[in-house]
Amino acid sequence: MTDLPSIVKSWIGTAVVVVERTVTVEKESWLGFCAAIQDGNPLYWDESFAQSHTERTIAPFAMLPSWGSTHPWYPGKQSDGIRAMELHFMLKEALSYPNGIVTSVEMAYHEPVRAGDSVRVEQILRSVSDERATRLGPGRDWTIEVVYRRQDHVLLGLETMSFLGYRRN
Amino acid sequence: MNPNLALHAPLPTRRIEVTTKSIIMGAVTSRDWAPLHHDVVWAKTEGNLPDIIMNNYTQAGLINAYVTDWSGPAARVGRLRFSMRSPICPGDALELSGVIEAIEPEPELIWVSLAIELTVGERVATRSTVRVALPASEQSPSLWHRQAGAWKP
Secondary structure (H helix, E strand, O other), X not given: OOOOOHHHHHHEOOEEXXXXXXXXXXXXXXXXXXXXXXXOXXXXXXXXXXXXXXXXXXXXXXXXXXXXXXXXXXXXXXXXXXXXXXXXXXXXXXXXXXXXXXXXXXXXXXOOOOOOOOEEEEEEEEEEOOOEEEOOEEEEEEEEEEEEEEOOOOEEEEEEEEEEEXXXX | OOOOOOOOOEEEEEEEEXXXXXXXXXXXXXXXXXXXXXOXXXXXXXXXOOOOOOOHHXXXXXXXXXXXXXXXXXXXXXXXXXXXXXXXXXXXXXXEEEEEEEEEEEOXXXXXXXXEEEEXXXXXXXXXXXXXXXXXXXXXXXXXXXXXXXXXX
């Protein structure tokens, strides 16, 4: 990591992006996702079934990162807003890679998210590799850890994501 | 209540016909606005990709759904790990398959580790491992009632 810009070096080990609240979790939003993946789990759909397990219906865990992403437009919008993995996009820009893909994800699920909740997101940069040749073009690998908490600081999930940023050959 | 648990037992396979609509719907409903998940021109010219690709949230959702369709909704997924080895694109006939890799009984629950693959023909698109807790018996309390300190995914 000797050839990294100083700004990127200063980010390693720190919570570069902290999102206090973006959207309020809503059932119809997560049911759209369930429809997309054809997931009929009654914990997401059926209030009477959910009552004996989770008190109320819950959102699919796979959507946990989604609740930290702002709307793509809102009144008075001045910038791109906070994207679902804002630190990843900041790294792409700082390292001049137009493209980036997720290569691996590890997620530990804790308390589920329910309608009315909001999610606090903390994105911590763990590592950035030297540049290497990849199938897609020259690029670097980086790893980001994410801590998800509810508005009352209850732990919702812990995520480790690995990315490849690259530019076309 | 629980599926039959035996080490190395396979899970039933699930086949999904991936379409442009399903990829875009998964990305948009998971609030992922990156163009490689909805803009085919951008994906090919800027992303150096064969087409738009399925985003990681949709893949996580498919894997979770595959597991709970097998286990039943009383199960509680604790940990999901997956690595994406090649893109999933419109027109792909995606097959999810899995096998039980470990069974760890505890008081009132059974942890089961699953190895899951998402394949398109002979090509492995994504490899995953999932750790899911199942109630030990029909009399066991709901896994969702565990206090935070007693839930160790």
